Amino acid sequence: xxxxxxxxxxxxxxxxxxxxxxxxxxxxxxxxxxxxxxxxxxxxxxxxxxxxxxxxxxxxxxxxxxxxxxxxxxxxxxxxxxxxxxxxxxxxxxxxxxxxxxxxxxxxxxxxxxxxxxxxxxxxxxxxxxxxxxxxxxxxxxxxxxxxxxxxxxxxxxxxxxxxxxxxxxxxxxxxxxxxxxxxxxxxxxxxxxxxxxxxxxxxxxxxxxxxxxxxxxxxxxxxxxxxxxxxxxxxxxx
Numbered sequence: 001x002x003x004x005x006x007x008x009x010x011x012x013x014x015x016x017x018x019x020x021x022x023x024x025x026x027x028x029x030x031x032x033x034x035x036x037x038x039x040x041x042x043x044x045x046x047x048x049x050x051x052x053x054x055x056x057x058x059x060x061x062x063x064x065x066x067x068x069x070x071x072x073x074x075x076x077x078x079x080x081x082x083x084x085x086x087x088x089x090x091x092x093x094x095x096x097x098x099x100x101x102x103x104x105x106x107x108x109x110x111x112x113x114x115x116x117x118x119x120x121x122x123x124x125x126x127x128x129x130x131x132x133x134x135x136x137x138x139x140x141x142x143x144x145x146x147x148x149x150x151x152x153x154x155x156x157x158x159x160x161x162x163x164x165x166x167x168x169x170x171x172x173x174x175x176x177x178x179x180x181x182x183x184x185x186x187x188x189x190x191x192x193x194x195x196x197x198x199x200x201x202x203x204x205x206x207x208x209x210x211x212x213x214x215x216x217x218x219x220x221x222x223x224x225x226x227x228x229x230x231x232x233x234x235x236x237x238x239x
Contacts, residue, residue, distance in 0.1 A: 001083070001086060001087040001090065001222050001223055001224060002221055002222035003054050003068065003220075003221065003222055004054070005054050005055050005056060006220075006221075007052040007053060007054050007068060007069065007220045007221075008025065008026070008052070008053050008055060008065075009025075009026055009050060009051070009052055009053075009220075010023035010024055010025050010026070010031075010033075010050075010051050010052070010053055011023060011024045011048060011049070011050060011051070012045065012046070012047055012048065012049045012050075012051050012070070013030065013047060014047055015035055015041065015045040018035065018037075018038055019034060019035050019036070019037075019038070020032055020033075020034070020035060020063075021033045021034075021035045021045070021051075021067050023051060023053065023065070023067070025053075031064070031065055032063055032065075033051075033053050033063060033065035033066060033067045034061075034063045034065070034066045034067065035067045035079065036066065036067070036079070036080045036081060036082050036083075037067075037079045037080065037081050037138075038081070039081070039138070039139075039149065039150045039151050040150045040151040041079065041138065041150065042139055042141070042150050043072070043139070043140070043141070044070050044072070044077055044079060044138060045070075049070055049071065049072075050070070050071040051067055051069065051070045051071070052067075052068055052069035052070070052071075052220050053065040053066060053067055053068065054066045054068050066080070067079055067080070068080050068083075069218065069220065072181075072183060073183075074183045075181055075182035075183030075184075075218075076181075076182050076218040076219070077138055077180060077181045077182075077183075077218070078136075078138070078180035078181075078216060078218050078223050079138060079180070081136040083136075083180075083223055084134055084136045084178040084180065085108070085119055085120075085134055087216075087223060087224070087225060088119075088120070088134060088176075088178065088225065089106060089108055089120070091225045092106045092120060092122065092132075093106050096225065097212075097214075097225065098212075098228055099174075099210075099212050099228075100122060100130065100132065100174065100176075100212070102124060102127070103122035103123060103124040103127065103130065104123060104124040104125060105122070105123045105124070106120055106121075106122055107120065107121040107122075107123065108120055108121075112131060112162065112166070113158075113159075113162030113165065113166075114158075114162070116158065116159065116162055118131045118132065118133060119132055119133055119134045120132040120134070122172075128170065128171050128172050129171045129172065130171070130172035130173075130174055131163065131166045131171060131172065131173050131174065132174045132176055133159050133160075133163055133174070133175050133176065134176045134178060135148055135149075135156065135175070135176070135177050135178070136178055136180055137177050137178060137179045137180065137181070137187060138150065138179075138180050138181060139190060140181055140183065140184055141190075143183075144183070144184055144185050144186060145184060145186055145187075145188060145232070146177075146179040146181055146184035146186070146187045146188075146229075147187070147188055147189060147190040147193075148177055148187070148189060148190065149189075149190060149193060149194050149197055150190065150193065151193065151194070152193065152194045152196070152197075153194060153197055154196070156194075156197050156200075157194075157196050157197045157199075157200035160175065160197070160200040160201055160203070160204040160209070161200055161203070161204070163175060163204055163207075163209045164203055164204040164206075164207035164208075164209055165207075166209075167204075167207045167208035167209050168207050168208065172210065173204075173207075173208065173209045173210065174209070174210045174211075174212055175201075175204065175209055175210070175211050175212070176211075176212045176213070176214070177211070177212070177213045177214075177231075178213075178214055178216065178225075179213065179214065179215045179216060179229060180216050180218065180223070181215075181216070181218075182215075182216070182217070182218050184215070184229070185215075185229060185230075186229055186230050186231070186232050187213040187229050187230070187231050187232065188231065188232040188233070188234045189201060189234040190234075191234045198234060211231050212228065213228060213229040213230070213231050214226060214227070214228055214229060215227055215228075215229050
């Protein structure tokens with residue numbers, strides 16, 4: 001998926017209030033950009049990092065730049081957590097997501113569970129419905145290993161419990177981790193950051209929830225779905 005507007009480089013000054021970032025453009029101007037990422041962004045928001053912004057001229061938007069990418073040693077990271085669903089919808093509709101192809105319809109944001117919405121409901125004649133929950137993965141603390149989550153996520157644990165119920169009711173339930181990093185070749189869970197999420201994941205897997213992981217190809221021009229990645233079972237937490 002190509003960015004609607006060509007990105008411009010900048011240097012990060014600081015990220016604050018989760019959704020705001022002060023940056024310095026190459027022409028010396030300091031501007032505030034919107035940061036579409038509610039997580040902790042461990043290792044991705046250090047002052048001095050080179051970032052890429054998407055300008056906009058929408059009069060309805062107070063901030064005229066959106067933070068999309070950050071450069072890390074050996075790769076690029078997509079920090080916009082709203083982007084994966086937009087990209088995956090097009091890939092799902094094209095039947096280009098391995099393991100989730102062959103469905104006739106792709107329905108985003110469908111109600112299910114207790115006051116929740118599944119990211120995608122896939123339906124097809126003669127096939128069980130597939131409920132697909134998508135998580136953007138940006139954390140990496142060990143070379144080549146991407147981890148989720150980067151902060152405590154009670155909402156994520158709730159989604160796993162609801163997926164487990166879907167599986168027990170006879171439909172397909174799929175947890176899809178999309179790694180928005182070009183420097184990782186495997187995926188796992190950060191159980192030390194959120195033990196409750198790790199426990200919910202174990203229960204979901206036992207109930208029949210499937211796990212799919214994919215990488216991304218990321219450049220200042222856009223972000224595209226890449227090859228499947230292996231999932232590495234996390235070590236159990238102690239205590």
